[in-house]
Structures are given as C-alpha cells and as structure tokens.
Amino acid sequence: MNPFLESLESEIALKWKDLLKKSELSTLVMSGEFDIRLYGLYLLETYQYTLHNSRNQALVGAKLDPLADIQYLKFCLKHAYEEAGHELMALHDLKALGSVTIPTPIPQPMPATEVLIAYLYRISETGNLKARLGYSLWAEDAYVHIAPLLGAVQKKLSLKPSQMTFLGEHSNIDADHIKDVRDMIKRVAKTDDDRDAIRRVSLTSLELTGSMLDNMASEYRLLENGKSLKYEFLNTLL
Amino acid sequence: MNPFLESLESEIALKWKDLLKKSELSTLVMSGEFDIRLYGLYLLETYQYTLHNSRNQALVGAKLDPLADIQYLKFCLKHAYEEAGHELMALHDLKALGSVTIPTPIPQPMPATEVLIAYLYRISETGNLKARLGYSLWAEDAYVHIAPLLGAVQKKLSLKPSQMTFLGEHSNIDADHIKDVRDMIKRVAKTDDDRDAIRRVSLTSLELTGSMLDNMASEYRLLENGKSLKYEFLNTLL
Amino acid sequence: MNPFLESLESEIALKWKDLLKKSELSTLVMSGEFDIRLYGLYLLETYQYTLHNSRNQALVGAKLDPLADIQYLKFCLKHAYEEAGHELMALHDLKALGSVTIPTPIPQPMPATEVLIAYLYRISETGNLKARLGYSLWAEDAYVHIAPLLGAVQKKLSLKPSQMTFLGEHSNIDADHIKDVRDMIKRVAKTDDDRDAIRRVSLTSLELTGSMLDNMASEYRLLENGKSLKYEFLNTLL
Amino acid sequence: MNPFLESLESEIALKWKDLLKKSELSTLVMSGEFDIRLYGLYLLETYQYTLHNSRNQALVGAKLDPLADIQYLKFCLKHAYEEAGHELMALHDLKALGSVTIPTPIPQPMPATEVLIAYLYRISETGNLKARLGYSLWAEDAYVHIAPLLGAVQKKLSLKPSQMTFLGEHSNIDADHIKDVRDMIKRVAKTDDDRDAIRRVSLTSLELTGSMLDNMASEYRLLENGKSLKYEFLNTLL
Numbered sequence: 001m002n003p004f005l006e007s008l009e010s011e012i013a014l015k016w017k018d019l020l021k022k023s024e025l026s027t028l029v030m031s032g033e034f035d036i037r038l039y040g041l042y043l044l045e046t047y048q049y050t051l052h053n054s055r056n057q058a059l060v061g062a063k064l065d066p067l068a069d070i071q072y073l074k075f076c077l078k079h080a081y082e083e084a085g086h087e088l089m090a091l092h093d094l095k096a097l098g099s100v101t102i103p104t105p106i107p108q109p110m111p112a113t114e115v116l117i118a119y120l121y122r123i124s125e126t127g128n129l130k131a132r133l134g135y136s137l138w139a140e141d142a143y144v145h146i147a148p149l150l151g152a153v154q155k156k157l158s159l160k161p162s163q164m165t166f167l168g169e170h171s172n173i174d175a176d177h178i179k180d181v182r183d184m185i186k187r188v189a190k191t192d193d194d195r196d197a198i199r200r201v202s203l204t205s206l207e208l209t210g211s212m213l214d215n216m217a218s219e220y221r222l223l224e225n226g227k228s229l230k231y232e233f234l235n236t237l238l
Numbered sequence: 239m240n241p242f243l244e245s246l247e248s249e250i251a252l253k254w255k256d257l258l259k260k261s262e263l264s265t266l267v268m269s270g271e272f273d274i275r276l277y278g279l280y281l282l283e284t285y286q287y288t289l290h291n292s293r294n295q296a297l298v299g300a301k302l303d304p305l306a307d308i309q310y311l312k313f314c315l316k317h318a319y320e321e322a323g324h325e326l327m328a329l330h331d332l333k334a335l336g337s338v339t340i341p342t343p344i345p346q347p348m349p350a351t352e353v354l355i356a357y358l359y360r361i362s363e364t365g366n367l368k369a370r371l372g373y374s375l376w377a378e379d380a381y382v383h384i385a386p387l388l389g390a391v392q393k394k395l396s397l398k399p400s401q402m403t404f405l406g407e408h409s410n411i412d413a414d415h416i417k418d419v420r421d422m423i424k425r426v427a428k429t430d431d432d433r434d435a436i437r438r439v440s441l442t443s444l445e446l447t448g449s450m451l452d453n454m455a456s457e458y459r460l461l462e463n464g465k466s467l468k469y470e471f472l473n474t475l476l
Numbered sequence: 477m478n479p480f481l482e483s484l485e486s487e488i489a490l491k492w493k494d495l496l497k498k499s500e501l502s503t504l505v506m507s508g509e510f511d512i513r514l515y516g517l518y519l520l521e522t523y524q525y526t527l528h529n530s531r532n533q534a535l536v537g538a539k540l541d542p543l544a545d546i547q548y549l550k551f552c553l554k555h556a557y558e559e560a561g562h563e564l565m566a567l568h569d570l571k572a573l574g575s576v577t578i579p580t581p582i583p584q585p586m587p588a589t590e591v592l593i594a595y596l597y598r599i600s601e602t603g604n605l606k607a608r609l610g611y612s613l614w615a616e617d618a619y620v621h622i623a624p625l626l627g628a629v630q631k632k633l634s635l636k637p638s639q640m641t642f643l644g645e646h647s648n649i650d651a652d653h654i655k656d657v658r659d660m661i662k663r664v665a666k667t668d669d670d671r672d673a674i675r676r677v678s679l680t681s682l683e684l685t686g687s688m689l690d691n692m693a694s695e696y697r698l699l700e701n702g703k704s705l706k707y708e709f710l711n712t713l714l
Numbered sequence: 715m716n717p718f719l720e721s722l723e724s725e726i727a728l729k730w731k732d733l734l735k736k737s738e739l740s741t742l743v744m745s746g747e748f749d750i751r752l753y754g755l756y757l758l759e760t761y762q763y764t765l766h767n768s769r770n771q772a773l774v775g776a777k778l779d780p781l782a783d784i785q786y787l788k789f790c791l792k793h794a795y796e797e798a799g800h801e802l803m804a805l806h807d808l809k810a811l812g813s814v815t816i817p818t819p820i821p822q823p824m825p826a827t828e829v830l831i832a833y834l835y836r837i838s839e840t841g842n843l844k845a846r847l848g849y850s851l852w853a854e855d856a857y858v859h860i861a862p863l864l865g866a867v868q869k870k871l872s873l874k875p876s877q878m879t880f881l882g883e884h885s886n887i888d889a890d891h892i893k894d895v896r897d898m899i900k901r902v903a904k905t906d907d908d909r910d911a912i913r914r915v916s917l918t919s920l921e922l923t924g925s926m927l928d929n930m931a932s933e934y935r936l937l938e939n940g941k942s943l944k945y946e947f948l949n950t951l952l
Binding site: 289292293294296297299300301302304308311312314315316318319322323326 | 527530531532534535537538539540542546549550552553554556557560561564
C-alpha cells in the first residue's frame with residue numbers, strides 16, 4: 001500500500017460513515033417505513049447516472065494528452081468498455097419488480113443526479129485527467145459501505161436475486177476493478193497536483209452521490225404523500 | 239408578463255427565501271460574528287465562478303444548432319462579451335481590502351464552487367440549450383435577494399465602494415440584463431420541453447449557489463479555528 | 477507593422493496568387509463559360525461555412541485559459557457577435573437570384589466545405605488558441621484577392637447589389653475587422669509557438685478554402701452535365 | 715453482403731485506384747528515386763494520425779446518445795481500446811531504421827495530416843455518429859490497396875520485418891476488424907441519413923488520406939533539395 005492511497009481510502013471510509021449517518025435515505029431505510037417504490041426510485045436514478053459512467057470514462061481517454069501514459073489510456077478504454085450497458089441491468093431490475101410502465105422518454109434524472117453527472121463529465125475532460133481515478137476508487141468499492149442499507153431493503157421487500165442483478169453483478173466485478181484502480185493510482189499519481197486532483201474528485205463525487213441518495217428519499221416522500229406527478233407511474237408496483 | 243415567467247420567478251423568490259433561511263452563511267453574517275476574511279472568501283469564490291460565466295455563455299452560442307433562433311445566438315454572444323473580465327473586479331476588490339498576497343496559482347475553487355461551474359458548463363453544451371436562460375433569470379436579478387446580507391456585511395466591515403466594485407457594477411447592469419433575459423425567455427420558451435429545461439436549470443443552479451455560499455461559511459469556520467492551510471493567506475487582512 | 481505580420485501577409489498574398497492560378501473555379505470564371513447556377517453554388521457553400529464562423533470564433537472564447545489575455549477573450553466574443561447571422565445574407569442573395577426552391581433541410585455542405593468547417597472547429601478548441609487569428613488575418617481581407625473573380629462574375633451575370641449583399645457587407649466591415657485582427661496578433665503573438673500556430677492555421681485554412689472553391693467548380697460541371705441530383709434545384713434559375 | 719455495403723466498397727476501391735494513380739507519393743515510389751527518408755516521413759506522419767485514432771474512436775462512444783445501440787457503443791470502446799498505443803509501433807519502426815534523433819517535442823504533423831485529424835474528430839462528435847464507421851470501413855482494409863506501394867518501398871530499401879511492425883501488425887489485425895466493421899454497418903445503417911453519413915465520411919476521409927500521402931511526397935522533395943529545416947533530422951539515416 002502506498003501512503004497517499006492509504007490515507008485517501010481512510011478519508012473515504014470516514015466520509016461514507018458521516019454521509020450515511022446524516023443521510024435522509026439511510027434514516028428512511030432504517031426506519032423501515034418505506035415500500036417498493038423507494039427501491040424503484042433508486043433503480044431509476046442508478047440507470048440515469050450509470051448510463052453516463054462508461055461515456056465519461058471513455059471521454060478521459062479521448063482527451064488524454066498525446067504523451068500521456070499509454071497504460072492509463074488503455075485502462076480508461078478497457079473500463080469504459082466493461083461498464084458499457086450496465087445501466088440496462090438497473091432497468092431490468094426495475095421491470096422485474098412487478099407491473100410497471102416506464103414512461104417514454106424515461107423521466108429526467110433528479111436534480112442531484114444531474115449535478116453528479118455534470119460533475120463527472122467536467123472532470124473527465126478538463127484539468128488533470130488522472131482525477132477521475134478518485135471517483136473510481138470509491139465507486140468500485142462502494143458495496144461494502146452500502147451493504148447494511150441494501151440488506152435492510154432486501155429483507156424488508158423480500159427482493160429476489162433477479163431483482164438485484166445490478167447490485168449483484170457490481171459487487172462481483174468490483175473485486176477486480178478496485179485492484180486495477182489502486183494499481184493505476186500508484187502508477188500515475190506522481191505529483192502533488194495529481195494527488196490533490198484525485199483526492200478532490202474522490203471526496204466531491206462521493207458528497208454528490210450522498211446528495212443523490214437524499215434526493216431519492218425526498219422524492220419518495222413526495223410520492224408517498226401523493227405529490228409526485230413525475231414518479232406516480234411507480235404506484236402500480238404497490 | 240407571461241404566465242410561465244411569472245410562475246418561475248415566484249418559485250425563484252421562494253427558493254431564495256428558503257435558501258437564505260437555512261443558509262450557514264446567512265446565519266454567520268446575521269450573528270455578526272465574522273471578520274473581513276469572510277468577505278475575502280466570498281470575493282475569491284466569486285472570482286472563480288464568474289470567470290467561467292462568460293465562457294459557458296459563449297459555449298451556448300458555439301453549440302447552438304444551425305437553425306437556432308438567430309436572436310438567441312446574438313443574445314448569448316452579446317452577454318458573453320459583456321460579462322468578460324468581470325471576475326477581475328472581484329479580484330480587485332479583494333486586493334483593495336488591505337494587505338494580502340494572493341498565492342500563485344490562485345487556490346482551487348471550493349468543492350461547491352467547482353460543482354456549480356461543472357453544472358453550468360454541462361447545461362451550456364448538452365441538451366436543450368435554451369436552459370441556461372434559467373440561470374441568467376435569477377443570476378441577473380440576485381442583488382435584491384442578497385441585499386440584506388450584503389448590507390450587514392458592508393456595515394459590519396465598513397466597506398468602501400472601492401472595495402465593492404463587483405457588487406456595485408452588477409447591481410447596475412442587472413437592470414438592463416434582466417430585461418433582456420425575460421424578453422428572450424418569452425421569445426424562445428415555446429414548448430413544454432423548453433420550459434421544463436429552463437425551470438430545472440434555474441432551480442438547480444440556485445440550489446448549487448446556495449451550497450457555494452454555505453461552503454464559504456464552513457471554510458470560514460476552519461480559518462477562524464486555525465485549521466485552514468489553504469486560506470491562511472487571508473489572515474494578513476486582520 | 478511588425479516583421480512577423482509583414483512576412484505572413486506576404487506569404488498569404490503569394491498563396492492567394494498561386495491558389496487562384498491553379499484554381500478550377502478561377503479557370504471556369506475566366507473562361508466565361510458558366511451561368512447563374514455557379515454563383516448559386518457559391519452562395520450556398522458560403523452560407524454553409526459562414527454559419528459556423530461565429531460559432532467557432534465563440535468557441536475560442538469558451539475554451540480560453542482562465543489566465544488568458546482578457547483583451548483577446550473580448551476580441552473573440554465581439555467578433556463572434558458581429559459575425560452572427562451573416563450567413564443569412566448569403567441565403568438572402570441566393571433567393572434574390574430568381575425563382576428557386578431551396579430544399580429542406582438545406583443540402584449537406586460539399587466535402588471540401590465540411591473539411592474546412594472541421595478544421596476551423598478543431599483549431600478553435602485545441603492547441604494554441606491564438607491560432608485562429610491566422611484564419612481571420614486572411615479571411616477578413618479576402619475581398620481584394622477575389623475582387624477580379626467577383627467582378628467577372630458580376631459582369632457576366634449582371635448581378636444587382638441586392639443579389640450581392642453578403643459580399644458587399646463584408647467588403648465594408650473588413651476594413652475595421654482586419655485592423656482589429658492585426659492589432660490583436662501584434663498583442664498576443666509573443667512566442668515562436670504562437671507565431672508558428674498562427675502561420676500554420678493561416679496557410680492551411682487558405683489552402684482548404686481553395687479546395688472549397690474547386691469543389692464548387694467540380695459540382696458545377698456535374699450540374700451542367702445533368703449529373704447532379706443534389707443541386708438540380710438550382711436549374712430553375714436558368 | 716448487403717447492397718449498401720457492396721456498393722460503398724466498390725466506390726472505395728475505385729477511389730483508391732484513382733487516388734493512387736494521381737498520387738505524387740505513388741509516382742515518387744514507382745520511379746524508385748527516393749531513399750529511406752521517405753519511409754521515415756511516412757512513419758512520422760503515421761505516428762501522428764494513428765495517435766488520434768484511438769482517441770476519436772473513444773469520443774464517438776463518449777458522445778453516443780443514451781438510447782444508442784449498446785452494441786455500437788461496445789464496438790466503439792473495444793476498437794478504441796485495441797487501437798490504443800499502435801502509434802508507438804510507427805515510432806519504433808522509425809527508430810529501428812538507423813541512427814536518428816527524433817526532436818523533442820516531435821515535429822507538428824504536416825498540414826494535410828492535421829486536416830485529416832481535425833476531420834476525424836469533427837465527425838466523431840457531431841452529427842450522425844454512425845458516420846465514423848465509414849472511415850473504419852476502408853482504413854481497416856487499406857493494406858490490400860497500398861500493398862504494391864509498400865512492396866516497392868520494402869524492396870528498394872531492403873526493410874526488415876522489425877522495421878515494419880506497424881504495417882505488419884495492422885495487416886494481421888485487419889482481417890478481424892474489417893469483419894466487425896462490416897457487421898456493425900449492417901446492424902446500424904438503417905436510414906438514408908445513416909447511409910449518406912457513412913458514405914460521405916468514407917470517401918472524404920480517404921480523399922484526405924490521399925492528400926496526406928501527397929504531402930509526404932512534397933516534404934520529401936523539399937528535404938531532398940536541402941530546403942526542409944523541419945525534417946533535416948532524418949538526414950542522419952542516409
């Protein structure tokens with residue numbers, strides 16, 4: 001382990017803890033006072049941002065300087081390839097929940113999801129392009145942090161594996177990916193600027209993900225209270 | 239007045255009220271327990287995002303469809319031109335506060351400022367490009383909402399006009415610009431998609447601005463407690 | 477006059493001479509064996525690339541480094557603004573030629589026109605962004621070089637001023653613009669890299685414009701021989 | 715075989731024939747009056763544009779619409795990955811030619827190479843994004859067309875396989891890639907607009923490649939006549 005990575009991963013773990021403690025979604029899930037529509041909202045937003053992950057990862061490759069480390073270029077393109085289409089698993093899981101007609105076109109992402117997407121595109125084409133590794137570092141290893149939450153959801157809703165393919169698949173491929181990400185950070189994070197950029201993107205993108213989770217909770221409250229036109233198509237799941 | 243604009247401007251006013259009520263910066267300012275370094279942080283972040291406003295406004299013009307309304311293209315380019323260099327007023331004001339050595343390069347924007355910047359670039363080059371009008375709609379008219387806050391700061395710190403050129407200038411040019419913005423929205427917001435996009439960007443960018451203001455307050459707390467390396471150069475202002 | 481500018485403008489003048497000497501369009505026009513459809517093709521392609529000039533000029537502004545010369549930023553945005561909509565004059569002139577129904581959507585640009593457009597976008601967002609000044613340097617001063625050609629066309633076709641607003645307007649505003657461009661080059665072309673980039677873009681964009689003129693001639697030959705489906709709508713002008 | 719593909723590949727074959735007939739490079743090679751510096755120039759420019767092929771192929775993936783065919787997204791990212799770093803083989807071959815010190819930074823691409831690069835980026839991020847398949851269609855199958863030329867060069871210069879790794883490798887992987895490209899065109903070229911876009915990019919990019927080959931020949935003439943400062947570092951190969 002290298003000191004930068006060790007220190008950053010500690011910071012990430014702390015931030016996860018802090019974030020889940022303050023999280024509206026966490027509170028909602030732990031209270032047990034939710035139904036399947038909450039998981040529906042989660043899958044919908046997961047579809048929304050996952051769809052862009054392969055694209056913004058590819059963008060890093062497209063924008064890399066001609067003299068950039070060729071192994072980093074290959075890493076970006078390989079990961080972009082491997083992530084392509086994963087969003088369809090989230091959509092599949094949503095359809096597997098029961099009788100639901102997803103509107104065409106699919107509703108716009110929630111504001112906090114749009115902000116996360118915008119941020120990831122920005123850091124994938126501007127400034128120090130090693131920075132996106134900071135996002136991968138926690139995103140490929142998120143499962144352990146959200147496992148308790150997911151466990152509670154799964155139990156409460158009696159979800160079957162066929163309704164959780166997105167999460168299942170990702171917890172499996174994470175083990176490989178996170179190793180690649182750590183190795184690549186060790187390889188390319190050479191200067192203070194590199195390390196600052198990676199750290200900044202890591203913590204900011206995690207913060208924005210926390211906001212996205214909260215946005216799901218607040219939209220669920222609206223839906224529960226009959227005040228959400230946008231997501232009322234989920235009511236047929238009840 | 240047209241109904242869409244009227245309704246959106248009411249929503250914006252409500253959101254401002256709500257945002258300032260919950261705002262850490264507001265609380266800090268109204269408590270009177272702050273010093274000139276807080277205004278320094280405000281000017282620094284204002285420099286950071288303002289610098290991009292001219293650029294992302296120009297980007298809308300660069301990305302507009304060949305068949306886009308020529309008056310909207312001209313609007314984008316004219317406003318981009320008129321905003322160019324305004325960030326230098328914020329920097330000027332910072333220097334006018336007293337003895338301060340701004341580091342070279344200028345410190346990175348705060349995370350919440352980076353997120354706002356990222357969001358504005360994203361909506362300026364993707365999707366419905368009329369949407370950025372939603373940002374201009376409140377940004378060109380922000381003065382009235384933050385006037386009480388600014389008044390409190392000015393009074394407490396006994397700021398002179400030469401230390402407030404950014405705010406002074408903007409409150410003057412706002413009157414013209416906001417009229418242009420309203421006229422352009424009336425002209426181009428024709429479909430539900432146009433109106434949704436404008437509304438979404440309006441409310442989301444205002445929300446992100448609120449987070450930026452809060453980030454200033456939290457950085458001030460760190461600085462006050464001697465825990466901010468990044469901004470300790472502002473201590474010479476005391 | 478500064479030596480770099482003087483030398484580059486000599487090179488441009490030589491290249492114009494060389495280019496017109498070898499030009500198929502030149503040969504065609506000077507032979508007198510053409511009709512109004514050739515001017516129609518010229519106006520159509522002029523519409524196509526001019527439409528992008530305002531946009532790629534704005535793009536330079538949008539992409540300029542935060543620390544870029546503020547006067548250069550303002551120059552880019554002002555010129556982008558002033559060029560916006562000029563393409564409509566070319567379209568107006570085409571309609572003023574007589575009875576012609578322009579297809580909807582307007583036909584794709586000719587290959588050589590697409591290449592010129594692609595090149596101008598590329599150099600407006602990548603590499604040394606002062607380089608686009610090299611294009612403006614000859615483009616704002618093109619009238620003197622193509623005047624003999626235009627004179628021959630005008631005479632042969634008995635064109636009225638109302639059918640030549642694009643060219644008329646441009647020869648008028650050129651006088652101002654070219655001075656701005658020269659002043660800006662003097663101001664910002666400081667390093668060898670700056671001068672190389674400006675020179676390279678100047679000569680390459682002029683070469684591509686020569687190819688575009690030749691493409692007009694070759695398409696005219698096809699049309700004349702009844703082999704152009706794409707432009708046969710111009711036959712009603714005869 | 716499908717009719718569109720069959721017809722386009724015939725057009726491409728004809729264009730290759732026509733292009734090589736008129737080509738200055740072809741004339742030069744067939745005359746036998748060239749030396750190793752010509753192959754050096756070829757490798758240098760091959761390095762230059764190949765370096766961008768992986769990047770602009772990835773860009774297509776990054777820019778694809780959320781609802782785009784997932785198989786096309788995967789194709790783009792897989793091919794981008796497989797092309798990454800191939801430019802280094804061209805550089806390797808150049809170094810293997812003998813005693814040569816490549817300047818740092820590597821000289822700018824020739825104008826015609828820059829134009830090709832610019833065009834490929836433009837069509838990879840704008841308009842119908844299936845269009846880049848038109849470039850792959852001939853580029854992955856170029857070997858057969860340039861084989862006679864290459865044979866003449868190899869014979870005249872007594873090149874060893876270790877000095878031709880770029881060409882060797884590509885003739886091997888082409889067989890697989892071209893099949894993928896044809897399959898993908900069959901899959902995604904559904905509308906007239908798709909087919910027009912693919913065809914246009916195919917023929918225009920081939921034309922620009924022809925210009926690049928000619929530019930190599932003209933630079934060789936300058937070098938031969940002692941008039942090329944830029945490439946005189948190749949003289950040590952003699």
